Amino acid sequence: MQAFLQKYEKLLEWQGECLVWTGNRGRNYGRLKIRGVKWRVHRFVYTMVNGPIPPGICVCHSCDNPPCCNPKHLFLGTNKENSQDMVRKGRVNGPKGIRNRNARFTDEQIVEIKSKYIPHVVTAEQVGLEYGMNPAYVRYLCSRRSSR
Numbered sequence: 167m168q169a170f171l172q173k174y175e176k177l178l179e180w181q182g183e184c185l186v187w188t189g190n191r192g193r194n195y196g197r198l199k200i201r202g203v204k205w206r207v208h209r210f211v212y213t214m215v216n217g218p219i220p221p222g223i224c225v226c227h228s229c230d231n232p233p234c235c236n237p238k239h240l241f242l243g244t245n246k247e248n249s250q251d252m253v254r255k256g257r258v259n260g261p262k263g264i265r266n267r268n269a270r271f272t273d274e275q276i277v278e279i280k281s282k283y284i285p286h287v288v289t290a291e292q293v294g295l296e297y298g299m300n301p302a303y304v305r306y307l308c309s310r311r312s313s314r
C-alpha cells in the first residue's frame with residue numbers, strides 16, 4: 167500500500183477520510199492500468215490489501231464515494247445483495263414463485279401462511295402465489311407442527 171501511495175502520489179488526494187483518485191476516471195470510478203491490465207482503482211487497492219476478489223463479488227464503498235480508494239472504506243458486496251437491490255428497484259421481473267423459492271420468511275409470516283392454507287378450500291398454489299412462495303414449500307410448512 168505504501169508503495170502504491172508513493173507511486174501514485176500525484177494522482178491521489180486525501181479529502182477528509184477519503185483517499186480520492188484524481189487521475190483517469192470512467193463512470194466516476196478511478197481507472198488504472200497495471201502491466202497492461204485495466205483496473206478500477208478501488209478494486210486494485212482492495213486486492214492489494216486483502217487479496218483477490220472472488221468472482222462475481224463487487225467492492226463497495228462505505229463512504230459512497232466511487233473514486234475513493236481508502237482500503238478502510240472498501241468492503242465486499244455479494245451478487246445477492248446486488249440482485250436484491252435490483253429486485254427492490256424493480257429491474258427484475260421473474261415469476262415470483264421461482265425467484266423467491268428460497269427466500270426467507272419471518273416466523274410471523276410463516277404463521278400467517280399456515281393460517282391461510284386450508285386444504286381443499288384455499289390451495290397451496292393460491293397461498294404460494296400471494297407470498298411468492300413455492301406451493302410445495304407451503305405444503306411442506308403446513309405439514310409441520312413447529313413454525314420452522
Ligand SMILES: [Zn+2]
Pocket residue numbers: 183184185227229230231234235236239
Ligand atoms: Zn472513502
